[in-house]
Amino acid sequence: MKLCFILNPRSGRNARRPWLTGHIREFIAARGLDATLVTTTGPQHATALASAALAAGCTRVIAVGGDGTMNEIAQALLYSPAALGLVPCGSGNGLALHLGIPTQLNEALALAADPAARIAAIDTGAANGRPFFNAMGCGFDAEISRRFNRLTRRGLAAYARIGLSAFRSRRSEWVVIHGAGQTKALLTLLVAVANSDQYGNHACIAPGARVDDGQLDLVAVRPVGFASAVPLIARLFLGKFSSSPGVFRLRSARFLIVRSGPGLLHTDGETHETGALVEVKVHPRSLRLIVPVHSRVSNADPVPAPDFALPFP
The missing domain is CATH 2.60.200.40 (Tumour Suppressor Smad4)
Structure with a gap:
């Protein structure tokens, strides 16, 4: 299992955590993970980093940030076999809270890196693409x-x-x-x-x-x-x-x-x-995501991208 942690240092609480990069590196080393840690530098960088992680063969890409970071990384993972992990560090963390993902740092890291963690497939949306x-x-x-x-x-x-x-x-x-x-x-x-x-x-x-x-x-x-x-x-x-x-x-x-x-x-x-x-x-069940055992979402594999259109007036 190959992982990539993508950290947004300016997201929410992360801006007040100068020690976070070192903490994640220690976590990776302590668990002996086959993992890399990369840091975003600006808008849309997380999408590029997630795409690179997929190309490098990562099976899990972990977003360490808020909803904006999650969005950028998830864009690259749509309809892919890789699973998204969330370490919620933002101001709202709506999707993480909905899914029951821990908001405590070490608990979220442990879930994202657990090889036996439950993986579900969730719906996603698009607004004007x-x-x-x-x-x-x-x-x-x-x-x-x-x-x-x-x-x-x-x-x-x-x-x-x-x-x-x-x-x-x-x-x-x-x-x-x-x-x-x-x-x-x-x-x-x-x-x-x-x-x-x-x-x-x-x-x-x-x-x-x-x-x-x-x-x-x-x-x-x-x-x-x-x-x-x-x-x-x-x-x-x-x-x-x-x-x-x-x-x-x-x-x-x-x-x-x-x-x-x-x-x-x-x-x-x-x-x-x-x-x-x-x-x-x-887009039904188009994103694989690591969730706790008790999460309300159902287990499922992603379906192929739809090729149909629903009529509109």
Whole structure:
């Protein structure tokens, strides 16, 4: 079993851990692993490093970072025989929390390197061709992601401050949503499409969502004021968001979101400018991932990339 650990030194908690590189090297040596450790230097570098690891014959590629690092590495592993391991070090760690992956450093390292660890295959998504593995969104949450990514110090408190600031200058947008045989026109604050049940930090945007059901969960939130936002946020952390007034939810393998004009979207917290049409689709069980025995995801082997298309209006 050949492993490659890919460390993002600027991701979340890693920026405050100058000792982490040495710690991982000691872990590799103590376990006698056939493993390398490489470090990212900028955007998209993790994808290139993961591709190189695959070419070198690695059967496991371990992301030591946050959701953005996970996204970049997973892009290279789609439909490959290699498995992704997660050592969550970011601010949200939504996919890791959904799957029950330990957030404690040594426990996560041990799981990723365990030759007997359980390997599952999970669904992945794409928004206008951009892969995502936990969630994507446009509107208010994309704006929060844009502001959050500019910070040098992150965390839940920083996210809350950014969210409050963005809420004061929020804008609503008319969208038309096509999916599951329905067409719905809505005035929205945000539209998110989730693969797992949460953004991160146990903020459950799509309670009950699964990463192995061949479906994605669209959640649209209508405009709210401060008075309505407080109970809505509470429901987000209590697992009752979908039943909130002003929340529209739809489950499908594919969506077409028609916005009033071009704008920002995020994929796993990384932001991109895109056009008015946003096509979102699922790729069932397209990524192999190391998970704990008790994880809610089902065991399965990846399926070949689909060569069919689902009709849209």
